[in-house]
Amino acid sequence: MAIPLDVASLRSRFPALARRFNDHPAAYFDGAAGSQVPQSVIDAISDVLANHNANRGSAIPTSREADERIEEAHRAFVDFLGAADPAEVYTGQNMTSLTFAMSRALSRTWKPGDEIIVTRLDHDANVTPWTLAARDAGAVVHTIDFHADDCTLDLAALASRLNSRTRLVAVGYASNAVGTINPIAEICRLARSAGALTFIDAVHFAPHGRINVSELGCDFLVCSPYKFFGPHLGVMYGRLEHLERLEAYRLRPAPARPPGKWMTGTQSHESIWGGAAAVDYLASLGGDAGFRGQRLDVAYERIRAHERTIGERLLSGLRDLKTFRLWGIADSSRWDERVPTFSLTHAKFTPQQLCDQLLERGLFTWAGNHYALSFCECCDLEPGGTLRLSLLHYNTQAEVDRLLEALRSFDR
Known part of the structure; x- marks a missing residue:
């Protein structure tokens, strides 16, 4: 089994993760639209x-x-x-x-x-x-x-x-x-x-x-x-x-x-x-040993394991919401068939309304069709699309818990 990621340490390499919004720590759940970058890339x-x-x-x-x-x-x-x-x-x-x-x-x-x-x-x-x-x-x-x-x-x-x-x-x-x-x-x-x-x-x-x-x-x-x-x-x-x-x-x-x-x-x-x-x-997340390709192999084992931990935590909470619909695989036993990207719709609020309200709490999400136009048209989700929540390996369990707490406030 791969050594777990040191998420606290790797987060310190991303300047954007120190951002605050509305006096809240910014939590980036918009990775599917584009990730943040480490200082080494800058x-x-x-x-x-x-x-x-x-x-x-x-x-x-x-x-x-x-x-x-x-x-x-x-x-x-x-x-x-x-x-x-x-x-x-x-x-x-x-x-x-x-x-x-x-x-x-x-x-x-x-x-x-x-x-x-x-x-x-x-x-x-x-x-x-x-x-x-x-x-x-x-x-x-x-x-x-x-x-x-x-x-x-x-x-x-x-x-x-x-x-x-x-x-x-x-x-x-x-x-x-x-x-x-x-x-x-x-x-x-x-x-x-x-x-x-x-x-x-x-x-x-x-x-x-x-x-x-x-x-x-x-x-x-x-x-x-x-x-x-x-x-x-x-x-x-x-x-x-x-x-x-x-x-x-x-x-x-x-x-x-x-x-x-x-x-x-x-x-x-x-x-x-x-x-x-x-x-x-x-590759650096895979340690120092081996060629770059080998280090990438190890890095993705670690990434996948961490994303599963926080992704299943989020998925479990999403399944409990009564007024939301989760689109896609909801069974945690089928985790190997998905990445931690989740689309939701609500019985009352539009995806954009939800996105705006979450933003007020420093939670960065995404609303729209995400250029997955055929999917949204097929599911009668146009206009408006879905509220998309997407995790990356720099996300934490604490951030997931903040997001779930916020979503529960709309579950009425």
């Missing part, structure tokens, strides 16, 4: 801007230093994703931009009558890029539903839709609305058996669980460091054979081979270096 970003700010490829010292940092950051992202070949990982502005670019490249290989599969459980960034690309190519889009009782994907429906015309299955690793973890390795196996590619949105899963693209067997996977304690950035994995084969929309002097051929224009060097610092922060 320092890394500042260091690039203060001391190594130059474009790449020159003999001047600042340019050589920029080259060194970007190359080291690239190695950190390769370790983070468990990629077999460094050429399979690259960065971009954000997950959405990277997905749109890949959707354009992939759709050039589609023809009328080809089929694409998306789901109603996904963030719209893994739906609309594919539906627009399919429209332009004349391909057919099939949307997979989820089970209403526990908000888990209908795998039988997905399997029945796969056939020789299926070109792509786009699915999220974990739902950013209700926390469901999808069985990605199984989905990739099913898609591969039908000859289809897989595109995995791992943005919401990345702060909660270890990613290993080699074990998953996916063709593409994308995540965002601002969700795992870093700056705004997108990081993409693509199987090398696809990255070499597909045509990238790029400038003529740009590199002709991956990963460079997929990195459009001048990158945000400070964000890339800050993203690598976020990976190293996570």
